[in-house]
Amino acid sequence: MIENLGEKTPLDCLYHWEKNSPDEVHFVQPFGNGEVREYTWKQAMDQARRMAAYLQSLNLPPKSQIAILGKNSAHWLIADWAIWMAGHASVPLYPTLNADTVQYILEHSESKLLFVGKLDDWDSMKSGVPADMSIISLPLSPENPRADNCKTWDDIIAATEPMQGEPNRGFDELATIVYTSGSTGRPKGVMQSFNSFRVVGTLMSDIVPVGPDDRMLSYLPLAHVAERIVVGNNSTYFGFRVYFAESLETFVNDLKRARPTIFFSVPRLWTKFHLAVCDKMPLKKQKKLFRIPFLGKKVKGKILEGLGLENVRIALTGAAPLPPPIIQWYRDLGLELLEAYGMSENMAYSHFTRPGKARVGYVGHANDGVDCRINPDTGEIEIKSPGQMMGYYKQPDKTAEDMTEDGYFKTGDMGEIDEQGRLRITGRVKDLFKTSKGKYVAPVPIENKLGAHPRVEVSCVCGADQPATFALVLLGEDTQAALSNGLNKTAVEQELSDLLDEVNATLDPHEQMACAVVVKEPWGIENGMLTPTMKIRRNVIEERYAPNVSQWLGARSKVIWE
Numbered sequence: 001m002i003e004n005l006g007e008k009t010p011l012d013c014l015y016h017w018e019k020n021s022p023d024e025v026h027f028v029q030p031f032g033n034g035e036v037r038e039y040t041w042k043q044a045m046d047q048a049r050r051m052a053a054y055l056q057s058l059n060l061p062p063k064s065q066i067a068i069l070g071k072n073s074a075h076w077l078i079a080d081w082a083i084w085m086a087g088h089a090s091v092p093l094y095p096t097l098n099a100d101t102v103q104y105i106l107e108h109s110e111s112k113l114l115f116v117g118k119l120d121d122w123d124s125m126k127s128g129v130p131a132d133m134s135i136i137s138l139p140l141s142p143e144n145p146r147a148d149n150c151k152t153w154d155d156i157i158a159a160t161e162p163m164q165g166e167p168n169r170g171f172d173e174l175a176t177i178v179y180t181s182g183s184t185g186r187p188k189g190v191m192q193s194f195n196s197f198r199v200v201g202t203l204m205s206d207i208v209p210v211g212p213d214d215r216m217l218s219y220l221p222l223a224h225v226a227e228r229i230v231v232g233n234n235s236t237y238f239g240f241r242v243y244f245a246e247s248l249e250t251f252v253n254d255l256k257r258a259r260p261t262i263f264f265s266v267p268r269l270w271t272k273f274h275l276a277v278c279d280k281m282p283l284k285k286q287k288k289l290f291r292i293p294f295l296g297k298k299v300k301g302k303i304l305e306g307l308g309l310e311n312v313r314i315a316l317t318g319a320a321p322l323p324p325p326i327i328q329w330y331r332d333l334g335l336e337l338l339e340a341y342g343m344s345e346n347m348a349y350s351h352f353t354r355p356g357k358a359r360v361g362y363v364g365h366a367n368d369g370v371d372c373r374i375n376p377d378t379g380e381i382e383i384k385s386p387g388q389m390m391g392y393y394k395q396p397d398k399t400a401e402d403m404t405e406d407g408y409f410k411t412g413d414m415g416e417i418d419e420q421g422r423l424r425i426t427g428r429v430k431d432l433f434k435t436s437k438g439k440y441v442a443p444v445p446i447e448n449k450l451g452a453h454p455r456v457e458v459s460c461v462c463g464a465d466q467p468a469t470f471a472l473v474l475l476g477e478d479t480q481a482a483l484s485n486g487l488n489k490t491a492v493e494q495e496l497s498d499l500l501d502e503v504n505a506t507l508d509p510h511e512q513m514a515c516a517v518v519v520k521e522p523w524g525i526e527n528g529m530l531t532p533t534m535k536i537r538r539n540v541i542e543e544r545y546a547p548n549v550s551q552w553l554g555a556r557s558k559v560i561w562e
Contacts, residue, residue: 005237006202009194010175011084013201013236015166018045021212021239027074030246030254031140039074041239048078049162051153052085056163058113060088065109065177067091069102069125070117072218072244075138075153077232079115085167089174091189092223094181094532095119096525101187102128105179109189109393115153116145171195177393178225178344181531189393192225196347196387200229201237203368203386207352208314208338210262212239215311217258219245220266224533225348226318226340230264255308262314267322268534270337271457272476273307274326278454279478290332300333309335316340318348320535321425321444324360325452331358339363341423342387345402345409346370349387351423362422372423373408374415380429381415382408414442431538433464439510441469443538446511449503455479455495458523460541461513466553468514471500472545474523493559500558517552517560519545 002008002016017026022042030036039047055066066083068090070076083090091109093102095118102125106114114133118140119125126146129135135150144150169175175194179187204210216235220227235242243258245251265273278286281303290296304310315330318340330337336355341363342348351372353364366372369386384407391399402410414426427442434440443461450459450471457476463469473496475483483489496516504512523529528540552560 002237005205006198008198008202008237009169009171010197010201010233010236011081011166011168013239014045014048014081017041017239024212024239025241026235026239027077028241028243028257029074030244030250030257032246036257037074044074044078045081046162047075047157048081048085049164050157050160051079051082052167053163054156054160055082055086055088055113057160060112062087063174064088064112065091066113066115067093067106067109067111068115068117068223069093069095069097070115070119070138070141071095072220072222072227073118073138073140074242074244075140076115076117076222077242079117079136079138079153080232084169084175085163087167087169090176092176092178092228094221094223096221096532097125097128099125099128103130104128104186105189106130106133109177109179116141169194171198174390178223178228180344181224181533181535188395188398190344191390191393192344192347192387193390196349196389197229197233199369199386200347200349201233203349204234204352205238206368207354210234210238210240210314214238214240214261215243215258216240216262216264217243217245217255217260219251219254220264221532224319225344226264226342226533229348230262230316252308258308259311260309261311262316263309263312264316264318266319266534267317267326268320268458268530270317270322270330271326271451274329275454275457275476275478277303277307279476279482283454303333304335314338318342319533321448323448323452327360331360341425342385343411345389345411346383346385347387347389349385350383353422357420357422359418359420359422362418362424364423365421366423371408372417374417375410378429379414379416379426381411381413381423381425383411384408433462435463435469435510436465436467437510441511443469446471446503446507446513449506450499450516453495453499455492456499458536460536460538462542462545462549463513464542466549468553469511470549470552471513471516472541473516473518475518489561493561497558514553515555515558515560517545517548517562520562 018041023040025038026041027039066088080090091111115136117138122142135146137145138153171194176192177189179189216231218231222228245254289299315335315337327337338353340352342350351363371384373382412429416424427444431443432440446461447459450456458474460472500516
């Protein structure tokens with residue numbers, strides 16, 4: 001146990017575990033072809049110290065920015081530690097960015113050096129790296145990321161003596177610049193201090209007890225604050241073991257290897273798990289079995305075991321809304337799915353669902369030290385958090401625009417607070433649109449209702465300047481596969497028609513959807529339809545389908561197949 005945790009920086013914590021638990025395994029990293037390597041605290045810190053010494057030998061300007069581009073791995077986090085130990089700040093980049101965005105972030109952040117890690121498509125990204133920028137390739141990086149001006153992690157570690165002592169950083173110093181996922185326009189560089197890492201690493205422990213015996217699987221992008229905090233930072237403060245996923249194809253085996261006690265996922269993946277189970281066992285059958293006392297408990301346990309979640313004691317969801325019926329489904333299984341709400345600008349330290357105090361559809365109470373209010377004129381959620389950013393890098397005007405005069409951050413989300421202080425997100429201010437009838441529609445609550453159906457993977461409700469709203473619907477992968485293998489299309493169409501009627505019955509007349517359009521093309525990060533955190537890029541989707549809208553609405557059919 002670390003004493004006086006509230007006074008410790010992340011580096012203090014690293015030195016604590018290095019001294020007190022040197023032989024405890026901290027990272028478990030798959031290397032492909034069945035090879036898995038374990039790194040103890042001593043081994044991980046030895047590599048961090050050697051890389052920190054090398055970075056200092058480069059004589060970069062004090063407190064420079066150093067970028068990390070790669071998928072999650074043990075060495076991604078060790079590189080982050082080394083950057084801090086050497087006196088610099090890290091700039092993480094999503095491993096799914098295109099070359100143009102890579103170039104923008106590297107140049108805008110004034111990064112002096114780039115760590116390149118595990119990537120699926122380096123060839124489409126590397127042209128965005130300035131020719132004169134030095135590269136250090138991490139283990140698992142693409143072979144020969146660049147012929148010139150590139151060194152390997154292993155060569156540097158082998159040739160460099162470890163840094164001595166316990167160099168530390170001030171709480172008010174810049175620790176990282178986190179670039180937003182860019183759901184609209186260019187990503188902004190959110191400056192976060194070491195104090196924000198301390199805040200999340202200490203104050204959350206009062207809400208959810210975490211300790212060295214816990215286990216987590218790291219697979220969501222470490223470039224996003226949620227994964228960086230929930231997995232990376234919390235494992236630094238509380239010393240638990242971190243397992244890394246190898247690939248999408250090996251995910252189930254990775255999950256079974258980790259046997260996580262804490263599991264964090266985003267709504268898209270919780271929905272995929274739900275759809276996969278419902279495809280094998282329809283909801284009607286589940287409900288019948290669950291009502292049988294002994295058998296029901298056994299079936300629920302088997303479902304969790306099949307998902308690799310049988311050891312989970314804390315299950316978390318965040319980054320976007322998850323349809324309430326799906327949350328309730330997990331809770332009925334015995335997995336108390338806890339919602340979290342936050343953003344890069346407050347280091348994801350805002351709201352959290354307390355165990356035993358959940359209300360479906362709400363993201364929970366404000367965290368300790370957080371002040372939340374609803375703007376009476378706009379309905380926008382405004383938050384003052386101890387994890388508040390230092391500002392947007394090189395964008396003081398944008399910083400001033402997004403803050404109130406009395407220091408609250410304008411979240412861009414709309415919401416309401418219940419009598420117990422729990423917050424409900426009702427939509428995005430920018431997502432509101434007017435139909436041609438002149439009335440506003442908030443699409444997110446409608447999308448949540450559509451997304452509760454086992455056939456629907458994700459939807460986008462549109463209708464700006466149109467006589468009526470309509471829904472673009474992407475069917476789940478299992479349903480798409482079943483249709484390809486002969487599933488009756490008419491039956492699926494009837495289900496969607498019934499869903500439309502069911503949802504429309506809960507809406508005001510001006511919100512009611514004229515039709516649901518089943519889209520052909522999958523929405524993914526690669527084609528720009530989703531952000532790296534798997535939220536829909538509404539403007540991109542609307543632009544993609546705009547030429548067909550008049551035809552669809554004119555067809556006067558409830559379900560249309562693109």
